[in-house]
Amino acid sequence: MISEYLKVLGFTEDIKDLEDIEKLMKKHVSTFAFSSMSVVLKDEISLELGEVYKKVVLHKRGAYCFEHNKIFYEVLKHLGFDVEYHIARVVNNREVEAPLTHRFTILNYENERYLVDVGFGYYCPVKPIKFVNVQTEAQLGYVYRVHQDKNNNYALQVIHHDKWFTFYTFDLRACYEVDFELAHFYSHKHSDAVFVNNLVVSRIMDECIYSLRNAGYQKVYRDRTENIHIESLEQFSKVLEEELNLCFDIDERKDIYEKFIHQGINK
Numbered sequence: 001m002i003s004e005y006l007k008v009l010g011f012t013e014d015i016k017d018l019e020d021i022e023k024l025m026k027k028h029v030s031t032f033a034f035s036s037m038s039v040v041l042k043d044e045i046s047l048e049l050g051e052v053y054k055k056v057v058l059h060k061r062g063a064y065c066f067e068h069n070k071i072f073y074e075v076l077k078h079l080g081f082d083v084e085y086h087i088a089r090v091v092n093n094r095e096v097e098a099p100l101t102h103r104f105t106i107l108n109y110e111n112e113r114y115l116v117d118v119g120f121g122y123y124c125p126v127k128p129i130k131f132v133n134v135q136t137e138a139q140l141g142y143v144y145r146v147h148q149d150k151n152n153n154y155a156l157q158v159i160h161h162d163k164w165f166t167f168y169t170f171d172l173r174a175c176y177e178v179d180f181e182l183a184h185f186y187s188h189k190h191s192d193a194v195f196v197n198n199l200v201v202s203r204i205m206d207e208c209i210y211s212l213r214n215a216g217y218q219k220v221y222r223d224r225t226e227n228i229h230i231e232s233l234e235q236f237s238k239v240l241e242e243e244l245n246l247c248f249d250i251d252e253r254k255d256i257y258e259k260f261i262h263q264g265i266n267k
Contacts, residue, residue: 001053002078005071008057015079018109022127025118026139028072029204033244034121035062036195039188040259041252047177047184049074060247064195066184068119069103076116082108083116087179088156088170101183101193102168104156115146115156122202122211122220123158123167139204140222199260203244210243214260233257 006013009027014020038045038061045067046052052067069085076083084106089098104117107128114128127138132148143159153171157164187193194200201212209220217239219226230236236257240246248256 001050002075005053005057005075013079018114018128021076021081021107021116024075025072025116025128026126026204026206028068028118029124029126030206031245032056032060032068033062033201033203033246034064034068034119034124035202035244035246036064036198036200037062037246037248037252037256039064039193039195040199040256045184045188047181060245062201062244062246063119064121064187065103065117065119066180066187069105069117070180072116072118073105076105076107084108085175085180086170086172087175087183088168090168091166093160093165093167098169099183099186100179101187103180103183104168104170106172117156120167121200122204122209124202124204125156125158126204129156139206140209140220199256201240201244201246210239212239212244215263230261236261 003013009024009031011024015024047066047070049070052063052070055061056063056067056071073083073085086104086106087100088102088104089100090102091098103119104115107114107116113131116128117124125138125144127136129136129144129146131146133145136144138144145157147155147157153169155166155169157166187195190196199212199214203210207221211218211220215230217228217230219228230239233254237253240248240253
């Protein structure tokens with residue numbers, strides 16, 4: 001399965017260093033979309049590795065953090081890298097009591113620690129981010145860091161409007177696959193969960209990010225953002241297939257379009 005995954009992305013198992021990992025991260029996020037479509041369609045979503053592989057790689061139905069970062073963790077582990085999985089609270093720069101709902105990976109490499117995340121959607125840092133407080137420029141010039149506070153809590157941050165913006169917070173306590181199962185259940189079943197209530201899809205290319213959130217579709221470049229109005233099911237289908245690299249049947253596309261695109265346009 002791992003060899004097949006690498007073959008789809010044009011890689012062999014000769015991945016030896018941080019530069020190789022960065023190249024693999026870029027290829028992953030430019031090929032496999034971040035998507036809540038299966039959630040809003042109320043699909044049963046398994047976190048069993050074989051099922052994740054089929055959904056994401058073979059069937060091109062997109063995924064969110066528990067799936068993307070599970071695959072990438074297993075790939076790095078298979079290739080011999082020292083990796084750990086962890087879980088975080090997504091706060092989006094707010095002082096809130098957020099649940100633990102985000103899976104990511106920590107890479108230990110040459111006596112240094114790096115955050116590796118291919119499952120955070122639009123703002124996913126497409127480069128290993130070194131601990132701590134080391135500014136790292138990634139896609140489209142976004143600058144990230146892993147910040148450590150006086151209580152040894154950590155945060156993934158990005159510079160936004162000349163200030164540090166916190167995406168998620170975490171500590172380094174051990175967690176287990178059952179923790180991801182519980183968080184995944186909340187994230188795709190609970191009536192208050194973000195992905196249950198919102199269509200969120202993105203694909204990160206070298207020069208552009210395709211981003212769909214409910215009825216709003218954007219193409220984001222380093223120096224500009226194009227806002228695009230999706231005005232028909234046909235246009236929506238074309239965006240899904242040609243720009244977001246997703247494969248859903250016509251009934252699924254129609255259901256999503258009516259609930260999130262058409263209604264959003266007419267509000």
